[in-house]
Amino acid sequence: MADSIIYHIDVNSAFLSWSAKKYLEEQPEKPDIRTICAVIGGDKQKRHGIVLAKSTSAKKYGIKTGEPLVRASEKCPNLQVFPPDFNYYVKQSNAFITLLKEVAPSVEQYSIDEAFCDMTGTRSLYGDPVDFANTLRERIYKELGFTVNIGVSVNKLLAKMASEFEKPNRTHTLFPEEISQKMWPLPVSELFFVGRSTEKKLHTLGIHTIGELANCNPSLLTSHFRKHGETIWNYANGRDLDFSASHDTANKGYSNETTLHTDVTDAATAKMILLSLAEMVGARIRADKAYISVVSVNLVTCDFERYSHQKSLYSATNITEEIYKTACELFEQMWKHEPIRLIGIATSKATYEQSYQYDMFQSTNYEKLSKLNSALDSIRDKYGSDAIRRACFLEDSNKLSKGMSLAKFDAKQKRTVDGNS
Secondary structure (H helix, E strand, O other): OOOOOEEEEEEOOHHHHHHHHHHHHHOOOOOOHHHOOEEEEOOOOOOOOEEEEEOHHHHHOOOOOOOEHHHHHHHOOOOEEEOOOHHHHHHHHHHHHHHHHHHOOEEEEEEOOEEEEEOOOOHHHHOOHHHHHHHHHHHHHHHHOOOEEEEEEOOHHHHHHHHOOOOOOOEEEOOHHHHHHHHOOOEHHHOOOOOHHHHHHHHHOOOOEHHHHHOOOHHHHHHHHOHHHHHHHHHHOOOOOOOOOOOOOOOOEEEEEEEEEEEEOOHHHHHHHHHHHHHHHHHHHHHOOOEEEEEEEEEEEOOOOEEEEEEEEEEEEOOHHHHHHHHHHHHHHHOOOOOEEEEEEEEEOOEOOOOOOOOOOOOOOHHHHHHHHHHHHHHHHHHOOOOOOOHHHHHOHHHHHOOHHHOOOOOOOOOEEOOEO
């Protein structure tokens, strides 16, 4: 069996790059905003005037993504602020993913500006994986007008770590034999899923680099961080426990998650995103004529702390509303009112036999909702995913863009095995 080859492809400063492309198309005589001290800033009324993306020049002034525009302007008096255009960003993201699907056997969109490509077995077609990564990177710039970083390795974790090395417009490798040289000297804060609070706790334990984390006693970490300690210890050693190279195993679960372009701090917005995710997961379950009996919700905070709760259903279902209702219950149980950077819904214990069992205390009209869901699926399959929307999404399209529309996966393509994405 051929060794796994995974690419992680990340658009460089996506919102800024995509806005720059748009402005150059509209006003080619104007300077490229990537070359000046500029940021993409949110709506001051609805998004509290935060920095969504920054140019290299702005970065030199110490401007950081997520900080208030007022503070950013204090650091750089000549700072130019440009509004975001989320509809345009979605179009660019779709073009990006479409191009990747032309060359990669398997593409998994990770967020609006990131994707994993499983390139295993393509050496005979494309030659050396690193050389082809450079070719692909150049093609993206030539055809789409923006640059990317590509990380190349044997699993998703290492490929993602590699893509975070020097930017922009670079290809980097991080194979297992390179971990001690390229990854271990880095500060522990650079490791995926090590947030600010975890970093501080690790420092109190005398752990400052990824190498020190990788070589410490894992029982020390589990005693202080529980399951999260085991996870980051494996990550520090280059082990991606969630990676599966198999794409042919029958579905045992369905899931979807979205990394948010700004932290969510209120329950109403979080539940809107849960609804959009439940719709997508429910559509995929019904497309396979399946039914699930376990629902779980995953949250990642701004400090990269991960939480997960699950619940077994009274009876197996494929109804969006039942999945969503359960997800909201789990969310209310687990959320600690910390800012959220990632929200996910996962389902498991799938069956392909319909055996719905009614609960005498249940108020849900199963047949009515089943027919409604089937009708919605038919309309979207025929006319597109945006052909019909819930009224709650029409009120504020930006809330929807934080969920489904930033990661438009085909209902029959993004699937999970054993509940893992």
